[in-house]
Amino acid sequence: MPEPILSVQDLHTHFLTDNKEVPAVDGVSIELHKGEVVGIVGESGCGKSVTSLSIMQLVPNPPGKIVKGEIKFKGKNLTYATEKQMRKIRGNEISMIFQEPMTSLDPLFTIGNQLIEAIRIHQKVSKKDAKNYSIELLNLVGIPRASEVVDEFPHQLSGGMRQRVMIAMAMSCDPEVLIADEPTTALDVTIQAQILDLMRNLNKEKQTSILLITHDLGVVAEMCDRVVVMYSGKVVEEGSVREILKDPKHPYTKGLIRSLPNIRTTEQKLYSIPGTVMRPSLDQVGCRFAPRCEHSFDSCWEENPKLLKQESGRQVRCFLYDEEKSERGVTSNDKSYT
Amino acid sequence: MxxxxxxxxxxxxxxxxxxxxxxxxxxxxxxxxxxxxxxxxxxxxxxxxxxxxxxxxxxxxxxxxxxxxxxxxQGDLGTSLRTKASITTEIGPRLAATIELTFFAMIFAVFIGINAGIISAWKQNSWFDFLAMVFALVGVSMPVFWLALMEQWLFAQELGWLPAYGRQESRDPIDPITHFYVIDSILHMDMKQLITSLKHLVLPSIALGTIPMAIIARMTRSSMLEVMKSDYVRTIKAKGSGQFLVIYKHALKNSIIPVLTVIGLQVGVLLGGAILTETIFSWPGIGRYVYEAINYRDYPVIQSGILVIAFLFVIINLIVDLLYAFIDPRIKY
Structure with a gap:
């Protein structure tokens, strides 16, 4: 397999809150290859966004800090990069779009001004050329009357339009990696589909690798090649979209998929995973999902489960698939994890 | 617009x-x-x-x-009971004196206040931030008259660097045109007079500007800190822009509106409330004019003084309001 364009190895990002250290990201490893779309799924507070901000080295510090791990982009280790080196990468080689299109643009500057700024930070072009290129980009992301919109202010545009502007901005320097942090969460469904289309085209035409952070399994099914499921700061399962959606292994992933409304079932009430996410803490022992898991047994409370790997690249962090631990073998019928 | x-x-x-x-x-x-x-x-x-x-x-x-x-x-403010002179002609030079003093005090307050606020927010919790905020707290709590007297004692009496009283050398008075002595000396192309006028302005400007400076610094800092946490600042950083662009282009513009409000109010306060400073520095401004009128129960002068100060206050606030709309395209009343 070729070298991944972006790889995160054993990332630990901690936050200091009320004199307590919270491991928001606790040993996450992710790989992203050229032209690939990888989804990171998990509920609010599981560390998806912090992972993406860590890659960009934009974790607000204080209170956040990357304490351990390696982020490699095209062979360079970003954890050791200086602020100046990071600036050259941000927006240029790795771009990011955020969840909140309503507040992600500076309200006091025109769309054009902000696009031109993004272009001129990394490219030596005249203001006029940058403006023409901005209009071109706006056209490309499907904004009607682009030549007028370029002189308008963010508050004059709808949420969907603003997200398109964000995408145009992210595309402006032809990045190799696009990190999209819940890009469609704040938008209504029809707009969602358009924004996803736009990202898919970008991926297909320019071979841009996309790290798509979302809690929406529907979006994952539509967009991604591979999925990483996170829970409470840790990766609990990883595999191809097909595998994960057809045959989830981890009880959490199973729960997530069961809680999707299904047109074929006759059940009146939608399933939901009991309990809520617990706040990750440093001195915690045992599987973090154990309190909410219907299959939990003694080992789950006493030891931290390891990430078990299958040859195909499928991974799961659960004792149910550990031959030594799982005497009960509740759901496991394949023992091929090592 | x-x-x-x-x-x-x-x-x-x-x-x-x-x-x-x-x-x-x-x-x-x-x-x-x-x-x-x-x-x-x-x-x-x-x-x-x-x-x-x-x-x-x-x-x-x-x-x-x-x-x-x-x-x-018709521009007629009435007649002073004490001097029997037209208030309009009496108030003109005094108004100029006060406006000139306020202007320089605010230049001092705004320039230092905003920059100190920005650096404090930028380097939050650093020694600079700590020192600046302690200084700002002292600045807000310090009585103007005490600061004025200390300045006079140190810079005029002990060191003899700057004059302690008045607007000009009484031996060598300036020939007034606009009654703004700095402008007048420029109009006369008189370098010596210009330096004298500026020298006379230093101590009262600092005395008058210290409280507004401290308020502006604190306001700028808190407003900047708020903006620095916003989503759009994160976007700008994600574009790869440097700190300077983030702070002086985006964050400053976004955090300036509450600061502008404070500046507007402070200018109003200085215009009307500089009586203490004007008295201590024998500054022939409008504050002292009204103060003397009160002593002599010169009601027409009191009336006019209040009216003129209130009018200036209203105009300053008008300018601030127009600036809001100029800065923030979303403001439409």
Missing amino acids: LAYTSRRLLMLVPVLFGMTVITFSIIHLIPGNPAQTILGETATEEAISNLEETMGLNRNYFIQYTAYVGDLL
């Missing part, structure tokens, strides 16, 4: 009307007979009725008010 400006200008009309009603009423709100109060207890019946006649106090309120506003519209 044009519609906003004209609407905002129209809103001035009721405000100005209210102002004139209040200043007009001052004289009639004096308990008892105003003429008696002005002239004192020993005044004769005749003197009282004479004064009532000249001031028109014996006519009905409506006619008196119309005459008052009519005079104001």
